Every structure is written in C-alpha cells, then in structure tokens.
Amino acid sequence: MIGIVGYGSYLPRYRIKVEDIAHQWGRDSETIKRGLLLKEKTVPGLDEDTITISVEAAKNALKRAGIDPGEIGALYIGSESHPYAVKPSGTVVAEALGVVPNVHIADYEFACKAGTEAMFVAYGLVKADLVKYAMGVGADTSQGAPGDALEFSASAGGSAFIFGKEDVVADVLDTFSYTTDTPDFWRREGAFYPLHGGRFTGIPAYFKHVLGAGKAILERSGYKPSDFAYAIFHMPNGKFPLTAGKKLGFTKEQMEPGWIVPLMGNTYSGSSPTGFSATLDIAKPKDLILLVSFGSGAGSDAFIFKMTDRINEVRDKAEKLKSMLENNRIYLDYGQYAKYRGKIIMNE
Amino acid sequence: MPSPGYRREMPQRYRLEAAKCKKCGKVSFPPRLVCSGCGSREFDKTKLSDNGKIVTYTTIRVAPAQFTTQVPYSIAIVEVDNGVRITTQVVDCKPEDLEIGKKVKLVFRKLYSEGHTGIICYGYKAILI
Amino acid sequence: MREVAVIGCGMTKFGELWKKSLRDIFVEAALKAIDDAGVDHIESMYVGSMTPGLFVGQEHIGALMADYLGVAPIPAVRVESACCSGGMALRLGFFEIASGYSDLVLVGGVEKMTDGADVTYALASAADQDYEVYHGITFPGLYAMIAKAHMHHYGTTRKQLAAVSVKNHYNGSFNPNAQFPKEVTIDQVINATLVADPLTVLDSSPVSDGAACAILVSMDLAKKLNKPVIKILGSGAATDALALHTREDITTLKAVKDSAESAYKMAGIKPSDVSFAEVHDCFSIAEICIIEELGFVKKGQGGPFTEKGNTSLEGKIPVNPSGGLKSKGHPVGATGIAQVVEVVEQLKGNAGKRQVKNAKIGLAQNMGGSGASSVTHIFQI
Structure with a gap:
C-alpha cells in the first residue's frame, strides 16, 4: 500500500492567552473563550517562520521514517505565510534537510488547506510511481489583523508527512476533494492581514465544504462514522470542527485527540495536519482515521487512513505533539506579541 | 549590507556539514582545505552532532543594526558532541537560564533579515534541553 | 640587522x-x-x-x-x-x-x-564574519565570553575586573590627551549599563x-x-585562530604570549626586566589575560594581582600608566602608536603626575580582534 512512512510536527514555545488579546481591545475574554472554545495560541519566535517551522517538523518526520533524505523526490510546502512572495520556501527547507538537488519542489497556497494539498500531491506522485518518497508539509505563522476576531486564533506551527510504499505507518485508503469558488476569507497581494466575510465563513463556506467532502468520501468508501477510531476536521476555532463532526455522525471522543485548537489556536495550513499528527501519536494498528481539511476560497481535502503495525515502532522516535503543546511554554504579553508578529511600525 | 550568497547558503550553515581529516581524524567545522591539526589536505565528509554543551556564554545588550530588535539575546560557544566548538545564539530562554556546562540542541532558525525587502538569512541556533 | x-x-x-x-x-x-x-x-x-x-x-x-x-x-x-x-x-x-x-x-x-x-558592526568585522558575526556576536560579546570562562575556571571576580578600569581611569586622569580623564569607582563600574554580560560600559574602552x-x-x-x-630592543608579532571558539583554551590569548616571547627573545630580556607596560585593555578582562600572557603573573592570577595594586603606578609592574585604552580612548588604528607615545614619554621621564619611577625598559602590547593577532615591542632609554 501507499501511505505515510514518517510524520512529525513542530510548535514554537511562545504563547499568548485569549485574556491578553481581549484585554488589549476591550473585549470580554469569557465570551470569546466560550464562543470560540479557545484558551491560548502559539506565537512564532522572532526567528521563526514557515521555513524554520517546516524544517523542524520535517526533521521529526525524517527521524520517524528513518530514510535517507536524498531519496525524497518531491517536497511541497503548503502555507499562507510563505516568507517570500516570490521565491520558494521549499528550496530552503530542502537545502536544510539535504534533499537537494534531485527533487521537485513547489510551494502551495490555498488558505488553510495548503497543507493537505501538499500531502495530496505528494501521495499522488508516489502512487503514480514518479518518485520513491514525497514530502508534504503544512505550516504557517498565521496572520490576523489587530483587534479582529482572527487575532484570537491565528497561530504558528506545522506538520510534515513523508509518503512512500515501503514501511508504511498509515495506509491511504481513499482521498476526496470538494471545491467551489467561495470568497469567504482572502488576502490581496501586498496586503498585510487577511479579510473575511464574518458569518459567511460558516454555513456557505466551512460547513458546506467540510461536510461535502466528508459525506462524499464516506459514501464512496462505504465506511460508517462508527468504523473510525478518530476523525480530524480543520479547526478555525474550537466550535466549528465539533459541530461539523457531529453533523457527519462522529462523537466527541473520536475527535478529541486531534482537537488541539484550544491550546494551539488555528495554525491555518498546519491546523488539520497537526491535529492528524497528534492523533497518529496515540493511534493503534488497524485504526481508521478520517482527515478533512478546509481552505477558504474554498475547498476541502478528505483522506481515509488505516494504521499499520509499524506505528508502534516509529511513534517514540520524535517528540509528540502533546508534549510540544503542553511543555516549555513561554507566555508573551500583548506588547511583546505585537513586536514578535511585526505589528509595530518600525524604521527600516 | 547584503551578505554574499556563499555565506548564506553554505551547506555547513544549513546542515552542519564538516570535514574529518583522513590522517589525524580532527573534525573541522567549517570544512577547511588544510587540516589545522596535522596539515593534511585530505578529508572525508561528516556532520556535526545536533547536541552539545555550553563552554562559555554572554548576553548581548548592544547589538549591530541588523540584530537590534532581538536584544537582549544570548550567545554561547557550544561544544557539540564530536568535540567541535561553534559560536551560536541560544534562544527560547532567559539570559539567566544559561550556565557553563548546560546541554543544548541545535535547531534551524532565522538569523536576521536584510531589511523588510532583502534576503532572509537562516542557520543554526541552540535551545536548552 | x-x-x-x-x-x-x-x-x-x-x-x-x-x-x-x-x-x-x-x-x-x-x-x-x-x-x-x-x-x-x-x-x-x-x-x-x-x-x-x-x-x-x-x-x-x-x-x-x-x-x-x-x-x-x-x-x-x-x-x-x-x-x-x-x-x-x-x-x-x-x-x-x-x-x-x-x-x-x-x-x-x-x-x-x-x-x-x-560602530558595533564595523568593529565586528575584525571577528570571523561567517561564523561569529553572522550569529550576532559583538566585540564586547567575545570578551564577555572570555570573562565568563576566566571567572569560571580561575575564580576571577566581578570586582577584580572592575579594578582594571578603576586603575586605568585613575592613571588617565593625569593624561591631557585622554578622552575620559576622570576617576571611577568599583561600584560605578559594576553598576554601569551592561553591554554584554558580565561586562558593563565601564569595562569597555570608548569609541x-x-x-x-x-x-x-x-x-x-x-x-x-x-x-x-x-632604542627599540625587540619586536614580536603572532597570530592565532580568528574565531574565539576555534582556540584550544578560551581564556588564553596565545598570540599575545607568542608575540611577547619573540620580543623578549630579540631584546634578550625577561618579563621581570620590564619597568612598565602599555597593554591592549580594550576590555577590563583583556588586561587581566594580557598580564598573564606577558609573564608578569601566573596564568589565572591576573585578577587578584590587579586587585592588590601590583599594576598601579606605584606597583610591582605598572600597567597602562597612560590610562590605557579604557581612559585614554581607543581610535583602533591609532592605539598601537599611542602606546609608543606613552612609552617614550615615560622613558624620557616626561610623564608628570603619571610618571613611573626608574622607567628604563618599557613594553607596548597591541592586539587585534579577540586576540587573533598581537604585536609586542620593547623599548629602552
């Protein structure tokens, strides 16, 4: 079978609490915490960006895969915060990993689903026998305008997945993508912060696509929600994924391990892939896992994975997501956060 | 000032590639053309370990222009497990967390940006473990 | 010759x-x-x-x-x-x-x-641009790392470092050409603004x-x-690894030692024959290391030796009667010759209130970077 041979994640150590952001803008933190089900979010260090996060996540994936990086024939980074508007993130990542020069590289952008997009293409290339191994990364240092609702969730982190045919940890049983032109959230060329359509991001955007892809892949594969051990849905906030999962027939218990948003925030392209990574950390052989991403604009990629026995051998070869999420946290106040995120106007 | 490409993209900066003398076994980082141990000119490729310990350290409070937004930042001479010493920033910690002998791990980070529009320079830094 | x-x-x-x-x-x-x-x-x-x-x-x-x-x-x-x-x-x-x-x-x-x-950037260009400066190191930072290591290995104290600045500022207060001809106290040095821990602005030579x-x-x-x-009795110069981290021992300024040994050899004298020395005290810790390398005191003992007054104008071996780089100022390229100016004044007996008694043989030691190059000259009247 074709599937994931190695996976890994990376989260920065810095955090800001919902209370501190709410206080800055005169908002009631209890209402926000209740409404969005968020407590805190990750913040990239001054020296971290999509490239450095991708490198660290990929290093963890390589540790678990135990393969020679030189055998990776394709490397794709999905993000909506590539450090350069023109110049790939992937080339730096490939150099740092030692994947160059015989490799195909591309940066993807599709709002929050660029990560699963990178995974989808990586999987497709292995399946087409074009490359031995391919890596897909979803990573972001997400932007949210100061004072905007997104500022409570936009966070940093990422996950990397290496696809191959041998020593697979999680077989890909099926994939399905569901896409329409729906402008619910966007950022124009040159604009610093994204804009969004408020409540329009809900039913016509997130739910339509997540449920569309979810229902279709279940129908096509013939699996019922109860066949799955776990399910992960893109996490723009705490509430949406739980609502979507429930509508599809999943229980809170199935979603719980991948529902990392209350402590991590929404890492955009890294969101559902990192929830998936957290789930792989605890999944058992033969478990079925459903992963559904969502990217504004809008579309969803759905995957069904089946765990193999090998997961028990590789799991402990790199740091687990729960440990990254809960250990070594360094809290910033809003002023420090504004500096770290480049929200202060400076002289060149 | 723009940094030359050789300085940004050298494999040793991204991947800690080093050279091991075929004659005396001394590891050079960065790789050298002449071994500083025995004068030999023949080397094998090798890689520095990601793990090491602090030999000495300081915290920079007055920085050159491209680092001013980072102050105070800590810098250490780190001896990695194969005996090679490098100068590197130690990040994600407070200045008072550093001590001679403390263990560190090398990670991939942004070193600085050449202004808002220039090249972004990446390389190794250390974090306490 | x-x-x-x-x-x-x-x-x-x-x-x-x-x-x-x-x-x-x-x-x-x-x-x-x-x-x-x-x-x-x-x-x-x-x-x-x-x-x-x-x-x-x-x-x-x-x-x-x-x-x-x-x-x-x-x-x-x-x-x-x-x-x-x-x-x-x-x-x-x-x-x-x-x-x-x-x-x-x-x-x-x-x-x-x-x-x-x-200035910080320009001076840093004397360090290893690719492997030190690229990571954000500065000259105060390099000497601060030497200081930390010296304190760790030899028990040198914060107060002993400050004693160098106090002594040099005292000497410099008698030098009409000095940039900062005024005295400072131990407390002022220790409590001054940190530049690179543990060194403060008063451990550092000025711009x-x-x-x-x-x-x-x-x-x-x-x-x-x-x-x-x-008469110039001896001239010695030497180099060492440019990057501090490459050197075998962080607290040893080997180029200083080597340059001094060559100069002593050419001059045919021993360290104990030297009446006084002008040395490169770009930072307080530098003077402590240098007096060790010049052979005025045993390795590791530069701190207590200074604290006890051995390097003051009346001490066993007066060091930096001019006020040194610390008080006199440090226009980097000029420093090595300004040391000669002081040595000549002293040997001629023209140094006024900062005159060293019985000055017969003077030594000038000047170094580059964090000690990757050093040059030592010995003069006699």
Whole structure:
C-alpha cells in the first residue's frame, strides 16, 4: 500500500492567552473563550517562520521514517505565510534537510488547506510511481489583523508527512476533494492581514465544504462514522470542527485527540495536519482515521487512513505533539506579541 | 549590507556539514582545505552532532543594526558532541537560564533579515534541553 | 640587522573630534611627530588603520595621508591588523630601517569612529564574519565570553575586573590627551549599563577619534641628531585562530604570549626586566589575560594581582600608566602608536603626575580582534 512512512510536527514555545488579546481591545475574554472554545495560541519566535517551522517538523518526520533524505523526490510546502512572495520556501527547507538537488519542489497556497494539498500531491506522485518518497508539509505563522476576531486564533506551527510504499505507518485508503469558488476569507497581494466575510465563513463556506467532502468520501468508501477510531476536521476555532463532526455522525471522543485548537489556536495550513499528527501519536494498528481539511476560497481535502503495525515502532522516535503543546511554554504579553508578529511600525 | 550568497547558503550553515581529516581524524567545522591539526589536505565528509554543551556564554545588550530588535539575546560557544566548538545564539530562554556546562540542541532558525525587502538569512541556533 | 630608535612622537587628543576629518587628525599627529624629531623629511610611511572604509568610506589612505602631509611621492601604505594595525605599522617601519633600506620612516595610526557609521558592526568585522558575526556576536560579546570562562575556571571576580578600569581611569586622569580623564569607582563600574554580560560600559574602552605618529630612525642617524634616543630592543608579532571558539583554551590569548616571547627573545630580556607596560585593555578582562600572557603573573592570577595594586603606578609592574585604552580612548588604528607615545614619554621621564619611577625598559602590547593577532615591542632609554 501507499501511505505515510514518517510524520512529525513542530510548535514554537511562545504563547499568548485569549485574556491578553481581549484585554488589549476591550473585549470580554469569557465570551470569546466560550464562543470560540479557545484558551491560548502559539506565537512564532522572532526567528521563526514557515521555513524554520517546516524544517523542524520535517526533521521529526525524517527521524520517524528513518530514510535517507536524498531519496525524497518531491517536497511541497503548503502555507499562507510563505516568507517570500516570490521565491520558494521549499528550496530552503530542502537545502536544510539535504534533499537537494534531485527533487521537485513547489510551494502551495490555498488558505488553510495548503497543507493537505501538499500531502495530496505528494501521495499522488508516489502512487503514480514518479518518485520513491514525497514530502508534504503544512505550516504557517498565521496572520490576523489587530483587534479582529482572527487575532484570537491565528497561530504558528506545522506538520510534515513523508509518503512512500515501503514501511508504511498509515495506509491511504481513499482521498476526496470538494471545491467551489467561495470568497469567504482572502488576502490581496501586498496586503498585510487577511479579510473575511464574518458569518459567511460558516454555513456557505466551512460547513458546506467540510461536510461535502466528508459525506462524499464516506459514501464512496462505504465506511460508517462508527468504523473510525478518530476523525480530524480543520479547526478555525474550537466550535466549528465539533459541530461539523457531529453533523457527519462522529462523537466527541473520536475527535478529541486531534482537537488541539484550544491550546494551539488555528495554525491555518498546519491546523488539520497537526491535529492528524497528534492523533497518529496515540493511534493503534488497524485504526481508521478520517482527515478533512478546509481552505477558504474554498475547498476541502478528505483522506481515509488505516494504521499499520509499524506505528508502534516509529511513534517514540520524535517528540509528540502533546508534549510540544503542553511543555516549555513561554507566555508573551500583548506588547511583546505585537513586536514578535511585526505589528509595530518600525524604521527600516 | 547584503551578505554574499556563499555565506548564506553554505551547506555547513544549513546542515552542519564538516570535514574529518583522513590522517589525524580532527573534525573541522567549517570544512577547511588544510587540516589545522596535522596539515593534511585530505578529508572525508561528516556532520556535526545536533547536541552539545555550553563552554562559555554572554548576553548581548548592544547589538549591530541588523540584530537590534532581538536584544537582549544570548550567545554561547557550544561544544557539540564530536568535540567541535561553534559560536551560536541560544534562544527560547532567559539570559539567566544559561550556565557553563548546560546541554543544548541545535535547531534551524532565522538569523536576521536584510531589511523588510532583502534576503532572509537562516542557520543554526541552540535551545536548552 | 641595524639598530632602530624612536626620535620623535606626537598624538592628537583622543575623543569625539567632530570638527576634524580623518586626514586632518592624521596630519596633525604626523606634524607633531616630525617637529618633535626635528627632521626635515621622511623616506617612507606606514599608516595603521583598521577600517576607514567602513567608518568614513575612505580606503587608500596611505596615498591620501602622504598627499596631505606634503610628503608625496614617498612610498606610503596603510597597514591593517584590526585593532593592532598601529603596532603592525610600527613593526613594518622597524624592519624597513633595520634592513638598511631606509634611515627615516614615519609610522602612524589613525581612526575616525564617532560620527556616522554603525560602530558595533564595523568593529565586528575584525571577528570571523561567517561564523561569529553572522550569529550576532559583538566585540564586547567575545570578551564577555572570555570573562565568563576566566571567572569560571580561575575564580576571577566581578570586582577584580572592575579594578582594571578603576586603575586605568585613575592613571588617565593625569593624561591631557585622554578622552575620559576622570576617576571611577568599583561600584560605578559594576553598576554601569551592561553591554554584554558580565561586562558593563565601564569595562569597555570608548569609541574614539584620534591619531598618533612616531619617527623611526637608524641608530647611526639618531646619534647625529643629538636627541634623546629611545632604542627599540625587540619586536614580536603572532597570530592565532580568528574565531574565539576555534582556540584550544578560551581564556588564553596565545598570540599575545607568542608575540611577547619573540620580543623578549630579540631584546634578550625577561618579563621581570620590564619597568612598565602599555597593554591592549580594550576590555577590563583583556588586561587581566594580557598580564598573564606577558609573564608578569601566573596564568589565572591576573585578577587578584590587579586587585592588590601590583599594576598601579606605584606597583610591582605598572600597567597602562597612560590610562590605557579604557581612559585614554581607543581610535583602533591609532592605539598601537599611542602606546609608543606613552612609552617614550615615560622613558624620557616626561610623564608628570603619571610618571613611573626608574622607567628604563618599557613594553607596548597591541592586539587585534579577540586576540587573533598581537604585536609586542620593547623599548629602552
């Protein structure tokens, strides 16, 4: 079978609490915490960006895969915060990993689903026998305008997945993508912060696509929600994924391990892939896992994975997501956060 | 000032590639053309370990222009497990967390940006473990 | 080799010389030296300067200074070895005369640092750009790491470091050319603003403008000129790994030790024969390491040795009677020659309130970067 041979994640150590952001803008933190089900979010260090996060996540994936990086024939980074508007993130990542020069590289952008997009293409290339191994990364240092609702969730982190045919940890049983032109959230060329359509991001955007892809892949594969051990849905906030999962027939218990948003925030392209990574950390052989991403604009990629026995051998070869999420946290106040995120106007 | 490409993209900066003398076994980082141990000119490729310990350290409070937004930042001479010493920033910690002998791990980070529009320079830094 | 003597010296006041250009400063010092020597021409010129290109955008200063001093077409060249550019200029002039090629050479040093450039960046270019500076290191940072290691290995204390600055500021308070001719206390040094832990701004030499020049002649010519003759007994220079982390021992300034040993050997003297020394105290810790390398005190004991007053004007071996780089100022390229100016004043007995008693043999030690190059000269009256 074709599937994931190695996976890994990376989260920065810095955090800001919902209370501190709410206080800055005169908002009631209890209402926000209740409404969005968020407590805190990750913040990239001054020296971290999509490239450095991708490198660290990929290093963890390589540790678990135990393969020679030189055998990776394709490397794709999905993000909506590539450090350069023109110049790939992937080339730096490939150099740092030692994947160059015989490799195909591309940066993807599709709002929050660029990560699963990178995974989808990586999987497709292995399946087409074009490359031995391919890596897909979803990573972001997400932007949210100061004072905007997104500022409570936009966070940093990422996950990397290496696809191959041998020593697979999680077989890909099926994939399905569901896409329409729906402008619910966007950022124009040159604009610093994204804009969004408020409540329009809900039913016509997130739910339509997540449920569309979810229902279709279940129908096509013939699996019922109860066949799955776990399910992960893109996490723009705490509430949406739980609502979507429930509508599809999943229980809170199935979603719980991948529902990392209350402590991590929404890492955009890294969101559902990192929830998936957290789930792989605890999944058992033969478990079925459903992963559904969502990217504004809008579309969803759905995957069904089946765990193999090998997961028990590789799991402990790199740091687990729960440990990254809960250990070594360094809290910033809003002023420090504004500096770290480049929200202060400076002289060149 | 723009940094030359050789300085940004050298494999040793991204991947800690080093050279091991075929004659005396001394590891050079960065790789050298002449071994500083025995004068030999023949080397094998090798890689520095990601793990090491602090030999000495300081915290920079007055920085050159491209680092001013980072102050105070800590810098250490780190001896990695194969005996090679490098100068590197130690990040994600407070200045008072550093001590001679403390263990560190090398990670991939942004070193600085050449202004808002220039090249972004990446390389190794250390974090306490 | 022929014997070489210093017969004239001159320097500008060190400090923030807002109204004076790089060339003005150099020519002022050169004219003072020429007048002091009482000579009517020079045969060639070596100008020590670390990085006039980064500080004021001017390279090619050998020719510039010869032109503005009115001595063109004589050969003139800039000499660079970071902060010991001046000392290295002296060494080249010394050999030109010792070899018999010339009889009368001007050696000088100049730097204009205070107005315009990113000084921290410019100075850092003397460290390993690819493997130190790229990671954000600064010169105070490099010496701070030496200090941390020295404190860790030898028990050197924060107070002992401060004692160097206190002593040098006291000496400098009697030096009319000093940039900061005022006393400081131990508490002031320790509680001053941190630059790179544990070093404060009062452990650090200042940023300065200034120039210094000396006239070197063959001994035969010196005798004919009927002037007090200061003989150069020995000259030694050495290098070490540029990057601090590459050196075997962080607390050892091996180039200083090697340059001193060569100079002692040429001079045929021992460290205990030296009456006083001008050394490169760019930071307080540097003076502690240097007095160890020069053989004035056992390795690791520089701190207590200083604290007990052994290096003060009345001590066993007075160090930096001029006030050193700390109080006098440190226009980097000029420093090595300014040390010669002080050594000559002391040996002639002209140093006034900072005069060292029975000054017969003086030593000047000048180093570059974090100690990757060092030059030591020994003088006798």
